[in-house]
Amino acid sequence: MGVNQSSSVSNQTNLTVCVQVDTSAQVFFMVYYSLVFLVGLFLNGFTLKVYFCRAQQQASSSVTIYLKNMAAADFFISLCLPIRIAHYADSSIIVSRIYCNFGASAFYLNMYASILFMGYIAGNRYLKIVHPLGTHILQTARAAHITSTVTWVFLLAITGTYITLSLVTQGEPTSRSSTVSCDVLHSEQLRVFYKVIHTFSAAIFLLVLVSLIFFYHSTSRRLSLALQKQPMSSGSKKLTKSRRNMLVLVSVFCVCFVPYHLVRLPYAFLKRCTWGQAFFYLKELTIMVSVLNVCLDPLIYFIFCKAFRMQLNLRRVFSTTQVTGQPDKTERRSSDGRMSTIRVNRKTSLSMTTKQLSVL
Secondary structure, eight states: OHHHHHHHHHHHHHHHHHOOOOHHHHHHHHHHHHHHHHHHHHHHHHHHHHHHSOSSOOOOOHHHHHHHHHHHHHHHHHHHHHHHHHHHHOOOHHHHHHIIIIIHHHHHHHHHHHHHHHHHHHHHHHHHHHSTTSOOGGGSHHHHHHHHHHHHHHHHHHHHHHHHHHHHHOOOOSSOOSOOOGGGGOOHHHHHHHHHHHHHHHHHHHHHHHHHHHHHHHHHHHHHHHHHHOTTSHHHHHHHHHHHHHHHHHHHHHHHHHHHHHHHHHHHHOOOTTTHHHHHHHHHHHHHHHHTHHHHHHHHHHHHOHHHHHHHHHHHHHHHHHHHHHHHHHHHHHHHHHHHHHHHHHHHHHHHHHHHHHHO
C-alpha cells in the first residue's frame, strides 16, 4: 500500500513539474474564452429562444428536435466556459477541484452531445434523400425524441461515473503551482478510467466522421447521376441544395473537432516530461478551435431548419405587421375605389363615343 501511495505521489509530482503554463498564455486563454463565451451565449441563447419561446408552437420535425438538442448542448458549453476561465485565473486547489470534477466533465459531455447530434442531423437528411416520397421510421418525431433521450442518459451516465470515481479516489496534490492540468489530481484508478473514456470518445468521433463523409459522398454521387439524366430538373436542384448543406455540416465538424481528436488521444496515452508541455499547449490550442463550434453551429440551424428561417423572418416583420394590418384594409378599399373609378371612366368613355357616333 505504501509503495502504491509513493508511486502515486511521485507521478503527481512529475506531472506538476512537467506541465506548467506561463502567465501570458493564461491571459491569452482567458481573453479568448471570454469572447467565445459572450458570442456563443448570445447566439445559442437566441436560437433556444426562437425554438422554445415562439408564440405559436408547431409540431416539430425530427431534424428540428435534433437541432434543438444541439443548440442546448452548445448553450451549456458556453455556460461551462466561465469555470474554465476561473481555472486559468486562479490555480488554487478549490478552483481546480471544481473545474476538474464538474466544469471539465460538463464541458466534454456537451461537446460529444453536439458531435452526436451533428451525426443524427446528417443521417436524417440523408434518409430524406434516399426516401424522398416517404418518411422512414427513423425520421419520425417519436424516434428523434427517443434517440435524443437515450443519448443524454448515456452521456450523463458516463460523466456521472467519472465524477463519482474522481471524488472518491482523488488525492491531495503534492504542491501548489501554476499548473492548469487536471492530471495532478488523478489517482491511478481514475487515470485508467480516463484512458478508457478517451478511447471510447475517439471511437464515437470516428464513427460520426466516417458517417458524415459517407453521407456527403453518397449525396454527391446521386447528384452527379441526376445531372446526367435531367440537368435542369427539380430533383437535381434539391440534391444540389442537400449536398451544399451537407458540405457545410462536414466542414464545421472537421474544422472544430478533427484537430482536437488528433491530439487528445496521444496526449492521454503518451504524456512524458520530455514532450508533456508541448502536448499540453497543442491540446489547449485544439480545444480553443473546438470551442468555436458554439459560434459556427447557428449557421447549421439557419441552413438546415426552414422553420428557424421562417421564425427569423417573422421576428423581423413582427413589429410592422400590426402597423400594416389596418392599412391593408385601406389599400383594399382604395383598390376597390380605383376599380370603381375605372368602371365609371369606362362607362363615361362609352357614353361619349355613343354620343359622337350619334352626332356623326
